[in-house]
Amino acid sequence: MQISGDLRKMESRLADGLVEYALPVGAERLELQTLIGAELSLSFVGDIHCIACGRTTKKSYSQGHCYPCSQRLAACDICIVRPEKCHYAAGTCREPQWGEEHCMQHHYVYLSNTSGLKVGITRAPQIPTRWIDQGAAQALPIFRVQTRLQAGLLEVAFKQHVADRTDWRAMLKGEPEPMELPARRDELLAAAAGELAAISEQLGEGAVEALPEAQVTELSYPVEQYPTKIKSHNLDKEPQLAGRLMGIKGQYLIFDSAVINIRKYAGYQVTVEA
Numbered sequence: 001m002q003i004s005g006d007l008r009k010m011e012s013r014l015a016d017g018l019v020e021y022a023l024p025v026g027a028e029r030l031e032l033q034t035l036i037g038a039e040l041s042l043s044f045v046g047d048i049h050c051i052a053c054g055r056t057t058k059k060s061y062s063q064g065h066c067y068p069c070s071q072r073l074a075a076c077d078i079c080i081v082r083p084e085k086c087h088y089a090a091g092t093c094r095e096p097q098w099g100e101e102h103c104m105q106h107h108y109v110y111l112s113n114t115s116g117l118k119v120g121i122t123r124a125p126q127i128p129t130r131w132i133d134q135g136a137a138q139a140l141p142i143f144r145v146q147t148r149l150q151a152g153l154l155e156v157a158f159k160q161h162v163a164d165r166t167d168w169r170a171m172l173k174g175e176p177e178p179m180e181l182p183a184r185r186d187e188l189l190a191a192a193a194g195e196l197a198a199i200s201e202q203l204g205e206g207a208v209e210a211l212p213e214a215q216v217t218e219l220s221y222p223v224e225q226y227p228t229k230i231k232s233h234n235l236d237k238e239p240q241l242a243g244r245l246m247g248i249k250g251q252y253l254i255f256d257s258a259v260i261n262i263r264k265y266a267g268y269q270v271t272v273e274a
Helices: 067-072 096-102 129-133 148-158 181-191 193-203
Strands: 002-006 011-015 018-025 028-031 039-049 107-113 117-123 138-145 240-249 252-255 259-261 268-273
Touching (some): 002 028, 138 181, 181 193
């Protein structure tokens, strides 16, 4: 089987607790579940095309964009990685309509167990995709708010007490120890009580909705064997990666020789052979 085209981030779905993946290449999608343990090659064979406008670019910015789009699009603004800096209300959003559709919507603040305990935020339609992309083994929503900015303010308060990033190398070395996320949530709420009270007062009554009855989502990934040593493959330096596909976790393909972050190479023209 051989397919060619522009690469996109892996699509995922959660079926009875098991994450299933498909790799979009051009107009085709390669179902990856049956390929665990099989030989697979991924080759960068041509240009890089911006995932927004389609133009050819020598370098990819903001996970698949050309430089002009990275400077123009709201999806590439600093507030995407720092949601507490959302400036929609100030009237300076790069694309107000995009902001309405993506930022001025209900968001969830959650705890997850990836390489350890972390706090994060996501829109409702991105559950459980956001958790899968981060390689979370467990996840628990703790607050529901009305906008991305509000979620970002809560995340800032929490990350004084818990990490807000995943150690991707640790995440790819195996499954984390299971956690009692409701208990960890209660500990965190107590530790951040002062900050949470100040934010609730700032945002007004009803803006922050606690979710004490939320359930923990458990996620299992299709991994035959985790690597003992992490070597990250760079398609810009080595255009071909070939070997046995040992597993998939987050947005990473785990080969017997290296791991590769597929999302990093969105827009790359590749050939995939299985």
